[in-house]
Amino acid sequence: EPGSPVPPTSPLLSRVHTSAPDTESAIDRSIPEFPAATPIDEDNYFRLHRPPPYLSQISSDVAEFINFHHRVNRKVALVTSGGTTVPLENNTVRFIDNFSAGTRGATSAEYFLEKGYAVIFLHREFSMLPYSRHYSHTTNCFLDYLTESPDGKKVEVDEKFQKEMLVVLKKYRYAQENNLLLMVPFTTVHQYLFTLKLIAQEMSVIGYDAIFYLAAAVSDFFLPSSRIPQHKIQSKEVGGKLVVDLEPVPKFLRRLVDSWAPIAMIVSFKLETDNTILISKARTALKRYNHQLVIGNLLQTRKKQVVFVTAEGERWIKLDPEQIKENVDIESIIVPEIINSHNAWIESRKRMGL
Numbered sequence: 001e002p003g004s005p006v007p008p009t010s011p012l013l014s015r016v017h018t019s020a021p022d023t024e025s026a027i028d029r030s031i032p033e034f035p036a037a038t039p040i041d042e043d044n045y046f047r048l049h050r051p052p053p054y055l056s057q058i059s060s061d062v063a064e065f066i067n068f069h070h071r072v073n074r075k076v077a078l079v080t081s082g083g084t085t086v087p088l089e090n091n092t093v094r095f096i097d098n099f100s101a102g103t104r105g106a107t108s109a110e111y112f113l114e115k116g117y118a119v120i121f122l123h124r125e126f127s128m129l130p131y132s133r134h135y136s137h138t139t140n141c142f143l144d145y146l147t148e149s150p151d152g153k154k155v156e157v158d159e160k161f162q163k164e165m166l167v168v169l170k171k172y173r174y175a176q177e178n179n180l181l182l183m184v185p186f187t188t189v190h191q192y193l194f195t196l197k198l199i200a201q202e203m204s205v206i207g208y209d210a211i212f213y214l215a216a217a218v219s220d221f222f223l224p225s226s227r228i229p230q231h232k233i234q235s236k237e238v239g240g241k242l243v244v245d246l247e248p249v250p251k252f253l254r255r256l257v258d259s260w261a262p263i264a265m266i267v268s269f270k271l272e273t274d275n276t277i278l279i280s281k282a283r284t285a286l287k288r289y290n291h292q293l294v295i296g297n298l299l300q301t302r303k304k305q306v307v308f309v310t311a312e313g314e315r316w317i318k319l320d321p322e323q324i325k326e327n328v329d330i331e332s333i334i335v336p337e338i339i340n341s342h343n344a345w346i347e348s349r350k351r352m353g354l
């Protein structure tokens with residue numbers, strides 16, 4: 001409406017936007033075909049693909065945020081959240097998406113903040129966000145929490161929701177006013193990998209006070225720039241069938257552990273749908289990447305139970321029926337456990353003189 005007050009630009013929304021394809025730089029026919037996932041070629045992915053055009057903006061925001069907290073020795077958690085996409089056309093009409101609403105990441109970020117961590121929230125643009133997830137358009141529509149004033153002239157928060165909303169609002173404002181939460185978006189797996197690498201390298205200044213909590217659902221396969229079509233695929237051009245030939249995504253977790261963040265504590269999630277392979281797959285990931293903790297979860301039961309897999313063994317965390325009835329966030333149990341492990345990790349590093 002002309003003249004109506006401009007809505008506040010929420011500090012929860014980053015200054016960069018990722019969902020519109022950067023059609024200028026995504027295609028580069030000069031890039032040779034190469035299997036991205038073999039260890040030797042892994043870094044070729046970063047060397048041969050151009051970084052997202054907005055990366056320098058993110059780099060300066062992240063550096064400023066990290067220095068702000070490093071000065072006061074505050075621990076920083078990088079929480080990744082949401083699914084990455086694999087565009088099938090440069091002017092993207094179709095893309096392969098990875099399942100994730102972003103609830104795990106957004107909820108976990110709240111509990112890290114509650115425990116005094118600063119949080120860099122590397123999230124799929126438009127997925128669930130800390131605090132606003134309680135009243136987002138996809139879960140509890142915020143309009144259902146409002147009523148009209150008796151004279152019908154004003155909007156008010158419904159009396160029965162005042163208490164719970166005040167708790168969320170206070171936490172949101174506290175994070176905002178104390179610069180504790182930095183929002184960094186991604187959409188494609190390409191954007192995710194370049195941004196994760198950048199943040200990991202900038203976080204190295206924090207050493208073991210940094211923790212990586214990798215809840216994002218990352219694509220395992222992608223369409224290399226060398227063969228992505230420029231425009232929307234026309235069915236007549238492909239004889240009515242669409243055959244997609246994807247390359248494996250570089251095993252970035254190995255790079256993260258070995259070189260981008262060699263001192264930080266790293267927690268990854270393993271998502272399966274078959275319970276018979278969950279623990280073995282999580283253990284394989286732990287052995288392959290040699291980080292500290294893999295949290296296994298099944299798509300079907302991810303909100304009620306997870307399994308911690310470490311070098312010492314595995315341990316299930318399950319909500320009991322009462323907790324399920326009470327809508328307890330399983331992250332309210334997961335995150336404090338991880339923070340205890342992070343503190344033990346820091347003590348062990350100090351004892352080793354690192």
Ligand SMILES: CC(C)(COP(=O)(O)O)[C@@H](O)C(=O)NCCC(=O)N[C@@H](CSSC[C@H](N)C(=O)O)C(=O)O
Nearest residue numbers: 100101102103104215217218251252253269270271
């Ligand atoms: C995505 C969910 C299930 C949360 O759901 P929402 O609350 O709806 O957001 C999360 O808990 C999770 O498992 N996240 C990790 C999922 C994932 O993709 N994990 C990868 C490991 S990280 S991607 C690593 C890459 N594949 C490699 O091997 O280097 C995997 O299972 O393979």
